[in-house]
Amino acid sequence: MLLPAHDYVKPRTLEEGLGVLSRSGAAVRLLGGGTDVTFNMRNRLMQPAVLLSIRELPELLGVEEWPDGSLRIGAACRLADLAAHQAVNSRHPALAAAFKAVASSHVRNMATLGGNLNLDTRCWYANQTQEWRAAKGGCLKTGVDACHVVASVKTCVAINNADTPPALIALDATITLASAGGRRTLRLADYYRADGVTHTVRRTDEVLTEVIVPPTPDRLVFIKDTARLGIDFAYGTIAARRAADGRTRLVLGSLGPAPVVLRRAAVIATQRGLADTHIEEAAEAAREDLGVVSNLYTPAAYKRDLARELVRRALTALRDMP
Amino acid sequence: MSPKPLLRLTVNGDALELLVSPQQTLLDVIRDQVGLMGTKEGCTTGSCGVCTINNARGEAILSCLTPALEWDGQSITTIEGLERLGDLDAIQKSFVHYHAVQCGFCTPGVIMSAKAVLNRHPRPTDEQINDGMAGVICRCTGHIKVKEAIREAHAFAADPAAKP
Structure with a gap:
């Protein structure tokens, strides 16, 4: 099936692209590797007037190691290149694992980090063909005041199903958003909104150009749970970080409209340590904190159990790391 | 409608110039315009891999998940490009x-x-x-x-x- 009619625009410089966005950003869809956008356009979930190709903009490419030990990763870097990158692997092997966890090698040869960080939210209703969706009427995502997933909600509960945000959030990564008006930097943790329709704070005139990962001696673990690696999106992911003094951070992905930073479980792990009984306690807290998240793939009760299991596995892995 | 843009694409060593629509994926162009039917359309979601081709670096790419115009100036290999003068790869x-x-x-x-x-x-x-x-x-x-x-x-x- 052909993609919806649109104009294809490939700017030579970032400034040229930002000019297009400042004039007509709301009608533009940014195109990185295309693996999410092409799919959603074919299903008519995205019907932009303009497709703006940013994949080859020099400002969005390259991995740099800064003198302070930070890594600067261009948003248009391909996930395959990042998963294999020497500096990424030597500094943050769990981050490299998160890059490699995304889909198949085929997809990672195309998909960009910026594309994964902006991956559209997904649910079992919206991610169907236009004809399939039409049989049930529209939803919040297509401008209709209805949700077929959780009938009573007023805010879209589609899942943020991206594999890379939890590890980057756990690492305190920051991102740069560029617009014709200037640049702003924010923590990736502050980038996401728990709303499946507008799931980031990116303005329509902005481009996410780079990710900065600060150095850390802390341990980091990343786990993705799914049915079939290479094909399936995650049922749930977790990134867990622990400092030498015991400070622990836990970030869940794919279990709601935004990545979830688990506060209570992290406090328990930080204050009481990682003996088996305390890991159980932290895991149980995570289960209770997740709330009602019925949506894609699995029921809410399963997701809460999965959150508990992911916390248990991640904390155990942190403890047992050599 | 603006005139159809030109896509310069090298397929299996043949340098082609094709008038394409932005609505076509690379797979659409390979099958419908170049006429090479070896590359198949399967799930169109990135799950099945039957549309796989190789890019200039010899990497696996899903031709159904990328707009054709993204490939202007590029070189690709399809299944038809493996055999040489009757000799299989x-x-x-x-x-x-x-x-x-x-x-x-x-x-x-x-x-x-x-x-x-x-x-x-x-x-x-x-x-x-x-x-x-x-x-x-x-x-x-x-x-x-x-x-x-x-x-x-x-x-x-x-x-x-x-x-x-």
Whole structure:
């Protein structure tokens, strides 16, 4: 099936692209590797007037190691290149694992980090063909005041199903958003909104150009749970970080409209340590904190159990790391 | 409507200039305009891998998930580009020898995925094969013979006169 009619625009410089966005950003869809956008356009979930190709903009490419030990990763870097990158692997092997966890090698040869960080939210209703969706009427995502997933909600509960945000959030990564008006930097943790329709704070005139990962001696673990690696999106992911003094951070992905930073479980792990009984306690807290998240793939009760299991596995892995 | 943009694309060594629509994916152009029907349309979601081709770096790419105009100035290889003057590529011979085919629908995508594995790792380990082939599905013959064929393809590469 052909993609919806649109104009294809490939700017030579970032400034040229930002000019297009400042004039007509709301009608533009940014195109990185295309693996999410092409799919959603074919299903008519995205019907932009303009497709703006940013994949080859020099400002969005390259991995740099800064003198302070930070890594600067261009948003248009391909996930395959990042998963294999020497500096990424030597500094943050769990981050490299998160890059490699995304889909198949085929997809990672195309998909960009910026594309994964902006991956559209997904649910079992919206991610169907236009004809399939039409049989049930529209939803919040297509401008209709209805949700077929959780009938009573007023805010879209589609899942943020991206594999890379939890590890980057756990690492305190920051991102740069560029617009014709200037640049702003924010923590990736502050980038996401728990709303499946507008799931980031990116303005329509902005481009996410780079990710900065600060150095850390802390341990980091990343786990993705799914049915079939290479094909399936995650049922749930977790990134867990622990400092030498015991400070622990836990970030869940794919279990709601935004990545979830688990506060209570992290406090328990930080204050009481990682003996088996305390890991159980932290895991149980995570289960209770997740709330009602019925949506894609699995029921809410399963997701809460999965959150508990992911916390248990991640904390155990942190403890047992050599 | 603005006039159709020009796509300069090298397919299997042939430099082509094609008038395409932004609405076409690379797969649409390969099949409908270049007329090479080996590359198949399957799931169109990135799950099945039957539309796999190789880019200029010999990597596996899903042609159904990328707008054709993204490929202006690029060079690609499809399943039709492997054979040279009637002589099959080593991976094709190996697939024949190990009978890594049943109905054949997914085979072009499977072979182009396998080719990408061998481009990087001429003697691939099982882990490298699994990683490179995780994105392609065969629903009839299973994956054991496919893995065998990839693992042993180096024998056909070493002896170009070998018949499967």
